[in-house]
Amino acid sequence: MKIVSIKDIFKKKVLINSIIQIQGWIKNKRNSKSNLLFIDIYDGSCVNTLQVIVNKNLLIDDEDNEIIKSTPGCSVSVQGKLIYSLNVEQKFEMHVNKIKVVGWIQNPDSYPMSSKKHSMEHLRNFAHLRPRTNIIGCISRIRSSVFYSIHKFFYKNNYYWVSSPIITSLNAEGAGDMFSVQYSKNNDKKKKFYKNFFGKEVFLTVSGQLSIEAYACALSKVYTLGPIFRAENSNTSRHLSEFWMLEAELAFSNLKNIIEVVQKMLKYIISFILKNNTNDLLFFEKNFNDNIIDKLENFLENKIKKINYKDAIKILQDNKIIKTDSSYLDIELNLEHEKFLVDKYFKKTVIIQNYPKNFKPFYMRINNDKKTVSAFDVLFPQIGEIIGGSQREERILYLDKRIHELNLNINDYQWYRELRFYGTVPHAGFGLGLERLIMYITGIKNIKDVIPFPRTPKNANF
Structure with missing residues (x-):
């Protein structure tokens, strides 16, 4: 007996009037007066x-x-004849020849994923069961497509995937708190933890960027995609302690080149989702009254607005969002500023470039004015920053000066500095937060709902 997926049935890949088998879970069950x-x-x-x-x-x-006693949530295996439905609200139905309950709901009255509508807060308490709901199912399929489309885009454009390390002794950002990696011995009854497994203190990575820069200086075009960890005690709707990051590096390139790559990549991902996840997007439109498809199509049709940091600050000052006339070099953008620019002023995605060097990490290339760096951020409506990138500083004297200015230990970055000694090249790269991009695509408001098992302060329960 051929086992088919419901997706293939609705894509008309299964012949009508054929005998098939499906396997899945009961969503709803109802009796009729005609003993059906x-x-x-x-x-x-x-x-x-x-x-x-x-x-x-x-x-x-x-x-x-047994099917008489079954309840929503039970898993079943069903054999029968696929036919067109006479009900206008559905396309297909199956007339059952044989049905078997595979797994039971042990206590239906306490099953937390019942057929009624649940809040997102309720679902977060059951991260192991919430994929059974329509909304998390849609998010999960879109998330899978986003990851696949990224790999496909970079493969088509001759980039090589590099697996950057998760355990590191280096803080790629040069600032911020990191999670320390320790180990305990199995036979240690007192549960002591030790730090000297690697002979030095090591951490969970905050970025794979420095590692793949080394490979970009040999393979020219590389990217990495994996989890990163930030020990920020921030429990907002935009922050996670563990999240997924796409990072890419391009040798023999500058700020303009890497921004072009980012724009092409974003349009490729959005186009892929529109083509392959239409029904999932329609679910969000139907249930949340959000014109998601129009929003994504408009993104494809319109150019992304690009402005300099200096001009962004002037817009904010002119509109009294920033109430000081201080130099743009002394004003750091915050979330309120970003939302005004993308949601109210431009009403579209914005790329801000050439940031003051004081607000950016040590590895970004100093511009000719010696005050700004060749950096950019991509800001999306309703979300804020999704991508950050820059041309990297390939000149050893400038790099060393920035390391000293930020009071970093230059010895910690010795191998990174050596890339500038041995055949250095201009190169540029970026990092994309996958969860924030998925929030934009789906319209989901809380980042905890677009990752399978969220890790946040005081929360690592699954």
Whole structure:
């Protein structure tokens, strides 16, 4: 018996009137006066359910009769004939020949993923079960497509994927708190933790950038995609302690080149989602009254606005968002400023470039004015910063000066500095926070809802 997915049924890849088998979970179940049982089955392959119709008079063995006692959430295996439905609200249905309960809900009254609508806060308490809901299912499929489209984009453009280390002795950002890595011995009854496994103190990485810069200086075009960790005690709707980051580096390039790559990549990802996750996007439109598809199509059709940091500050000052006439070199953008620029002033995605050097890390290339760096941030409506990048400082004297200015230990960066001794090249790169991009695509307001198992201060429960 051929096992098919519900997704393939709705994509019309399965022949009508054929005998097929599906496997999934009960979403809803209802009886009719005509001794028929109507069951909606989902298998996670798409947002659609398939209605299967069981004639209770044909339930002849014990396995078949178990379906009478089944409840939403039970897993089932169903065989039957696929036909077009006479119900205008659905395209297909299955007339069941055989149905078997595979896994039971042990206590239906306490099952936390019942058919009723649940709040996102409720679902976060059951991160292991929430993928069974339509909303988390849609988010998960879109998330999968985003990751796939990234790999596809870079492969098509001749980039090489490099697996950057998760354990590191180096703070790539040069500032900020990091998670220390310790170990304990299995036979240590007192649960002592030790730091000297690697012979030095090591941390969970905050970025793979410095590592892949080394590979960019040999393979020319590289990227990495993996989890990174930030020990910020910030429990907002925009922050996670563990999240996924795409980072890319391009040799023989400058700020202009890398911004072009970013724009092409974003349009490729959005286009891919529109083509391959239409039903998931329609679910968000239907349930949240948000014109998500129009928003994404407008993103593809319109050019991203590019402005200099100096001009962004002037706009904010002219509109009284910033109430000081201080030099742009002394004013750091915050979330309120970013939201005004993208949500109210330009009403579109904005790229801000050439930031004051005092607000950026040591590795960004100093501009000719000696006051700014060749850096950029990509700001999205409703979200804020999603991407940050720059041309990297390839000149050893400038790099060393910045390391000293920021009071960093130059010895910690010796291998990174050596890249400037041995065949240095101009190069540029960026980092993209995957969860924030998924928030923009789906319209989800809290970053904790777009990652399978969120890690935040006081929360690592699953």
